[in-house]
Amino acid sequence: xxxxxxxxxxxxxxxxxxxxxxxxxxxxxxxxxxxxxxxxxxxxxxxxxxxxxxxxxxxxxxxxxxxxxxxxxxxxxxxxxxxxxxxxxxxxxxxxxxxxxxxxxxxxxxxxxxxxxxxxxxxxxxxxxxxxxxxxxxxxxxxxxxxxxxxxxxxxxxxxxxxxxxxxxxxxxxxxxxxxxxxxxxxxxxxxxxxxxxxxxxxxxxxxxxxxxxxxxxxxxxxxxxxxxxxxxxxxxxxxxxxxxxxxxxxxxxxxxxxxxxxxxxxxxxxxxxxxxxxxxxxxxxxxxxxxxxxxxxxxxxxxxxx
Amino acid sequence: xxxxxxxxxxxxxxxxxxxxxxxxxxxxxxxxxxxxxxxxxxxxxxxxxxxxxxxxxxxxxxxxxxxxxxxxxxxxxxxxxxxxxxxxxxxxxxxxxxxxxxxxxxxxxxxxxxxxxxxxxxxxxxxxxxxxxxxxxxxxxxxxxxxxxxxxxxxxxxxxxxxxxxxxxxxxxxxxxxxxxxxxxxxxxxxxxxxxxxxxxxxxxxxxxxxxxxxxxxxxxxxxxxxxxxxxxxxxxxxxxxxxxxxxxxxxxxxxxxxxxxxxxxxxxxxxxxxxxxxxxxxxxxxxxxxxxxxxxxxxxxxxxxxxxxxxxxxxxxxxxxxxxxxxxxxxxxxxxxxxxxxxxxxxxxxxxxxxxxxxxxxxxxxxxxxxxxxxxxxxxxxxxxxxxxxxxxxxxxxxxxxxxxxxxxxxxxxxxxxxxxxxxxxxxxxxxxxxxxxxxxxxxxxxxxx
Numbered sequence: 001x002x003x004x005x006x007x008x009x010x011x012x013x014x015x016x017x018x019x020x021x022x023x024x025x026x027x028x029x030x031x032x033x034x035x036x037x038x039x040x041x042x043x044x045x046x047x048x049x050x051x052x053x054x055x056x057x058x059x060x061x062x063x064x065x066x067x068x069x070x071x072x073x074x075x076x077x078x079x080x081x082x083x084x085x086x087x088x089x090x091x092x093x094x095x096x097x098x099x100x101x102x103x104x105x106x107x108x109x110x111x112x113x114x115x116x117x118x119x120x121x122x123x124x125x126x127x128x129x130x131x132x133x134x135x136x137x138x139x140x141x142x143x144x145x146x147x148x149x150x151x152x153x154x155x156x157x158x159x160x161x162x163x164x165x166x167x168x169x170x171x172x173x174x175x176x177x178x179x180x181x182x183x184x185x186x187x188x189x190x191x192x193x194x195x196x197x198x199x200x201x202x203x204x205x206x207x208x209x210x211x212x213x214x215x216x217x218x219x220x221x222x223x224x225x226x227x228x229x230x231x232x233x234x235x236x237x238x239x240x241x242x243x244x245x246x247x248x249x250x251x252x253x254x255x256x257x258x259x260x261x262x263x264x265x266x267x268x269x270x271x272x273x274x275x276x277x278x279x280x281x282x283x284x285x286x287x288x289x290x291x292x293x294x295x296x297x298x299x300x301x302x303x304x305x306x307x
Numbered sequence: 308x309x310x311x312x313x314x315x316x317x318x319x320x321x322x323x324x325x326x327x328x329x330x331x332x333x334x335x336x337x338x339x340x341x342x343x344x345x346x347x348x349x350x351x352x353x354x355x356x357x358x359x360x361x362x363x364x365x366x367x368x369x370x371x372x373x374x375x376x377x378x379x380x381x382x383x384x385x386x387x388x389x390x391x392x393x394x395x396x397x398x399x400x401x402x403x404x405x406x407x408x409x410x411x412x413x414x415x416x417x418x419x420x421x422x423x424x425x426x427x428x429x430x431x432x433x434x435x436x437x438x439x440x441x442x443x444x445x446x447x448x449x450x451x452x453x454x455x456x457x458x459x460x461x462x463x464x465x466x467x468x469x470x471x472x473x474x475x476x477x478x479x480x481x482x483x484x485x486x487x488x489x490x491x492x493x494x495x496x497x498x499x500x501x502x503x504x505x506x507x508x509x510x511x512x513x514x515x516x517x518x519x520x521x522x523x524x525x526x527x528x529x530x531x532x533x534x535x536x537x538x539x540x541x542x543x544x545x546x547x548x549x550x551x552x553x554x555x556x557x558x559x560x561x562x563x564x565x566x567x568x569x570x571x572x573x574x575x576x577x578x579x580x581x582x583x584x585x586x587x588x589x590x591x592x593x594x595x596x597x598x599x600x601x602x603x604x605x606x607x608x609x610x611x612x613x614x615x616x617x618x619x620x621x622x623x624x625x626x627x628x629x630x631x632x633x634x635x636x637x638x639x640x641x642x643x644x645x646x647x648x649x650x651x652x653x654x655x656x657x658x659x660x661x662x663x664x665x666x667x668x669x670x671x672x673x674x675x676x677x678x679x680x681x682x683x684x685x686x687x688x689x690x691x692x693x694x695x696x697x698x699x700x701x702x703x704x705x706x707x708x709x710x711x712x713x714x715x716x717x718x719x720x721x722x723x724x725x726x727x728x729x730x731x732x733x734x735x736x737x738x739x740x741x742x743x744x745x746x747x748x749x750x751x752x753x754x755x756x757x758x
Contacts, residue, residue, distance in 0.1 A: 062599035068580035069604035149401075153409040160411075246405040249361060249392035249413075261395040267366035268516070268571035268588070269595050 058276035082273035096259035104237035107176035115184025123192035141182035171247040184229045191225030227296035356387040361413040363396040373666035414641035419633045421714030423462040427455035431637040434460040440655040444675030451708045453634045462636035466671035471616040471692045474585045490620045497561025505584035507561040508577045510569040517723035520587045522629035525550045527622025537707025543744040551736035558730035616692045630700040712754035
């Protein structure tokens with residue numbers, strides 16, 4: 001099988017073969033492909049336009065940004081000053097970016113780990129109140145953050161009296177799972193229900209325990225859903241603002257969202273160039289992550305929707 | 308179910324665990340955590356004396372740098388560590404609310420406008436240092452500021468941020484007009500300049516500027532939102548209706564639709580980009596024009612050179628403008644209350660206040676009489692308005708004091724919203740004022756009971 005796949009790959013990379021295949025592709029199919037791509041252009045342009053404006057604004061000088069007489073769609077005098085300002089005058093690369101990565105990775109790992117076990121239990125185990133638990137998880141997910149942050153402050157302060165976690169990213173690593181876990185459970189619950197229980201029963205017959213079957217059989221099959229949950233949890237953590245604002249005021253412990261707000265929005269004075277540079281630099285990790293796992297993400301979203 | 312804890316091929320992570328072993332391990336871990344909780348002993352490094360201060364990110368970064376320098380200098384002298392934290396001004400209320408809820412946080416906090424009234428129960432009465440500092444500084448010029456609900460001094464007035472009329476002198480000269488002195492002048496000049504593509508820019512939207520400026524317009528027309536007792540809604544008067552009619556005329560004749568969607572930065576952008584001829588704003592618009600070397604469109608001339616400031620226009624009932632009064636207080640739950648008081652006394656010394664005022668480039672307008680005629684303001688004609696504007700500037704809740712109810716009316720943008728409805732003809736001036744009164748009464752009824 002491996003050799004046949006290698007042969008197929010060799011054939012696909014052979015220019016002569018490619019040329020032959022192209023020549024054999026019917027005109028109608030090539031035309032259809034062209035139309036498909038043409039039809040996609042407006043949607044792609046619409047989706048990428050904000051990112052484009054962010055990039056263009058980030059490489060403009062302050063003078064050019066202030067000048068409404070010039071086109072906003074192109075930079076005439078390109079500059080990296082805004083990125084230099086970000087690096088030299090703020091803690092963006094030094095602290096905020098690193099803090100955000102640590103918090104997002106840690107809270108995602110914790111939430112997805114808990115979420116997998118909880119969702120599996122709710123999807124498979126039969127116990128009293130399982131339906132109510134499922135609904136409760138969903139309702140928890142609906143509780144807005146501005147309501148939760150007040151009681152959570154008491155929790156964080158209580159822990160802080162014992163181990164100082166206020167003004168450190170640990171306060172976020174502890175609290176982010178409170179809104180990530182219900183979401184992950186809710187997402188994976190639907191996904192686990194789509195995996196045939198018979199496959200698991202086969203694993204039991206082969207000697208697997210419940211957890212063994214989960215690890216060896218269910219999780220590999222649920223990988224698209226899990227990656228989807230990881231991506232979502234990571235993005236939500238990355239973009240979170242309120243908890244980060246309330247639990248952390250120390251400059252060196254801030255995450256990107258709050259740090260950028262603190263340093264680059266000064267009352268009614270907005271440092272537009274640097275703000276856009278921060279937005280662009282802060283978007284790159286998410287874009288990279290999504291570009292690697294896009295297929296999983298899409299299939300994870302759709303597969304969980306049907307039984 | 309039994310398979311969960313007793314498996315032929317190993318359980319979780321490939322290690323065999325009986326239910327009994329699992330429970331035993333859990334009990335040990337739980338016991339360990341309980342022991343830590345029971346001691347309640349913070350690590351030694353957390354027990355060092357530290358004075359902490361929370362302020363907003365100042366409009367002029369150099370002001371933050373100078374404040375931090377003074378704070379560190381004080382810490383060095385007092386032999387304690389200090390930490391100054393900053394948050395964006397729009398996010399400060401959430402952080403304050405969090406600290407009050409948890410009864411834990413910074414020692415010294417930036418509490419502006421109505422916050423001393425709102426957080427009266429949680430702020431230390433600092434009447435003693437208020438008196439001392441006021442006596443040393445030639446008296447306070449903002450005597451109603453920083454008061455708690457029982458009349459105690461819950462915060463020190465720090466500085467205020469005023470709203471002069473900011474205008475392009477070249478554009479006004481082009482149409483042969485003089486600098487507007489009254490609101491009628493603003494209307495007349497604004498009409499002519501709008502026709503030339505340079506509108507007036509006053510927010511009628513959810514922004515702080517809209518709240519400050521439009522209160523000033525109302526007061527200049529003899530209207531008021533609340534009576535002198537600070538508790539009785541007194542907005543529904545013929546003067547208020549006239550003021551609403553005037554704002555509608557300003558909007559239709561001198562402004563463009565975009566002001567209905569502006570936030571605090573948009574009037575700055577409009578002025579710096581060369582579009583707007585007049586706005587009402589602190590000096591930040593001018594400072595931004597200087598910082599960005601903004602040019603007059605189509606020329607190589609710096610726009611900052613054409614920007615001037617004058618005291619706010621006069622109306623039928625005189626010259627009045629609302630301003631943000633910034634204060635500084637000490638939490639009752641602060642760990643270092645005495646040290647915090649010492650710092651405030653140190654910070655309000657003449658030399659330190661002087662340095663802060665200079666660092667802020669005049670943005671921090673003084674509340675101590677000895678700085679009212681600071682040389683900085685006479686050194687630059689752009690700042691000439693600053694020595695006079697304090698006479699016409701009032702706080703939120705005027706002619707009463709800034710209260711929690713006044714702050715709520717402010718936070719809910721009740722005035723800008725009803726003005727916008729009137730300006731766009733969705734409500735008649737009379738109906739808009741009646742609606743504002745109804746909304747305000749609801750707020751005051753609830754909060755008068757509570758505070």
